[in-house]
Amino acid sequence: MIGGGQLARMTHQAAIPLGQSLRVLAESDSDPAALVARDVELGKHTDLDALRAFAKSCDVLTFDHEHVPQEHLRALVADGVRVHPGPDALQHAQDKLVMRERLGALGLPVPPFREVTDAADVLKFGAEHGWPCVLKAQRGGYDGRGVWMLNTPQSAQRVVPELLAAGTPLMVEQCVPMRRELSALVARSPFGQGAAWPLVETVQREGICVEVLAPAPDTGALGEQAQELALRIAAELGVVGLLAVELFETADGLVINELAMRPHNSGHWTIEGARTSQFEQHLRAVLDYPLGATDLVAPAVVMANVLGAADAPEMGPDERLHHLFARYPDAHVHLYGKAERPGRKIGHVTLLGERMDQVRERARLAAHWLSHGVWLDGYDIHGGQR
Numbered sequence: 027m028i029g030g031g032q033l034a035r036m037t038h039q040a041a042i043p044l045g046q047s048l049r050v051l052a053e054s055d056s057d058p059a060a061l062v063a064r065d066v067e068l069g070k071h072t073d074l075d076a077l078r079a080f081a082k083s084c085d086v087l088t089f090d091h092e093h094v095p096q097e098h099l100r101a102l103v104a105d106g107v108r109v110h111p112g113p114d115a116l117q118h119a120q121d122k123l124v125m126r127e128r129l130g131a132l133g134l135p136v137p138p139f140r141e142v143t144d145a146a147d148v149l150k151f152g153a154e155h156g157w158p159c160v161l162k163a164q165r166g167g168y169d170g171r172g173v174w175m176l177n178t179p180q181s182a183q184r185v186v187p188e189l190l191a192a193g194t195p196l197m198v199e200q201c202v203p204m205r206r207e208l209s210a211l212v213a214r215s216p217f218g219q220g221a222a223w224p225l226v227e228t229v230q231r232e233g234i235c236v237e238v239l240a241p242a243p244d245t246g247a248l249g250e251q252a253q254e255l256a257l258r259i260a261a262e263l264g265v266v267g268l269l270a271v272e273l274f275e276t277a278d279g280l281v282i283n284e285l286a287m288r289p290h291n292s293g294h295w296t297i298e299g300a301r302t303s304q305f306e307q308h309l310r311a312v313l314d315y316p317l318g319a320t321d322l323v324a325p326a327v328v329m330a331n332v333l334g335a336a337d338a339p340e341m342g343p344d345e346r347l348h349h350l351f352a353r354y355p356d357a358h359v360h361l362y363g364k365a366e367r368p369g370r371k372i373g374h375v376t377l378l379g380e381r382m383d384q385v386r387e388r389a390r391l392a393a394h395w396l397s398h399g400v401w402l403d404g405y406d407i408h409g410g411q412r
């Protein structure tokens with residue numbers, strides 16, 4: 027796996043029962059996966075020589091992120107390396123403009139969009155489609171970095187030239203009037219087998235996913251529509267491995283936001299909440315094994331991200347864990363071994379249960395506690411509920 031972040035760390039964990047030890051190309055020995063995996067090489071994903079040397083000892087190459095340059099991927103494929111997902115598929119997760127153009131050409135629901143080469147493009151687009159509009163870096167963004175909400179023509183005139191001058195290729199799209207955000211997660215193997223988990227709801231704050239509800243409540247026919255849509259995209263683009271399709275639910279149905287071709291934050295709940303976790307499924311898919319069952323194991327599953335707090339909590343992580351488990355013995359905690367910087371994803375917690383509202387509240391309290399060392403509901407660690 028290229029990249030040593032938390033996705034590689036959790037993929038390593040899933041590889042163990044399959045009799046595999048994940049080989050990881052990490053940038054630093056303090057990367058989340060490098061802290062736990064034995065088979066780690068240090069190197070940059072932008073260095074073709076490092077990629078080539080690493081690939082020599084791998085059966086198949088896959089990714090923790092989408093930042094390996096296309097030309098390097100193509101060089102590896104030309105060398106005879108098995109790369110899953112391959113560059114033809116992966117470009118749609120690397121470049122939002124390429125993705126919008128391709129999905130639009132397939133007749134799939136995407137918001138109106140256009141490429142931006144100067145501020146006038148955005149002004150024209152805003153005049154046609156209304157304000158606010160959403161400006162995006164075509165490549166390299168994540169967790170809302172690379173997404174700018176433009177409320178007025180003035181803000182476009184200010185922001186666009188600055189970004190273009192800094193060398194950021196841009197696009198603009200309609201600000202979609204949405205009810206909520208959803209994510210359809212599927213896997214596809216080289217053999218062509220597909221598997222879809224139940225549709226989930228993702229809750230974002232400031233461009234970062236904070237909660238995932240599985241299954242998404244009150245979806246009606248949307249659940250199956252989204253699964254079919256994601257399986258169709260996986261087949262049309264020739265994806266091997268996991269595909270997450272981020273979706274907006276609107277009054278007129280589903281609109282596609284973006285694609286990820288790797289284990290995804292919206293699928294962390296599957297580790298304890300589904301028969302097969304996304305990390306195992308990704309390995310099965312890239313190794314061309316038959317795919318695993320995707321059913322939920324409880325009526326309601328909620329994953330909440332643990333984000334680094336703005337103010338350092340009084341208690342250390344160890345003490346916070348201690349108190350969390352005292353209150354919620356059934357909480358499933360994953361910490362990634364990352365330093366606690368404000369807003370950074372440092373872990374997640376998953377809770378399972380019978381009723382979505384109750385499970386959601388418990389997961390929210392648990393994650394907030396791990397981030398801040400404060401119980402949002404005033405729970406007293408010494409005397410129970412006040």
Ligand SMILES: Nc1ncnc2c1ncn2[C@@H]1O[C@H](COP(=O)(O)OP(=O)(O)O)[C@@H](O)[C@H]1O
Nearest residue numbers: 160167168169170171173199200201202230233
């Ligand atoms: N066209 C849009 N209309 C409304 N909100 C959007 C739009 N595009 C993105 N967003 C909001 O910004 C978030 C991040 O955008 P996204 O393109 O998914 O970037 P990232 O690569 O950082 O995840 C989305 O989850 C959504 O909340």
Ligand SMILES: [Mg+2]
Nearest residue numbers: 169272283284
């Ligand atoms: Mg996104």
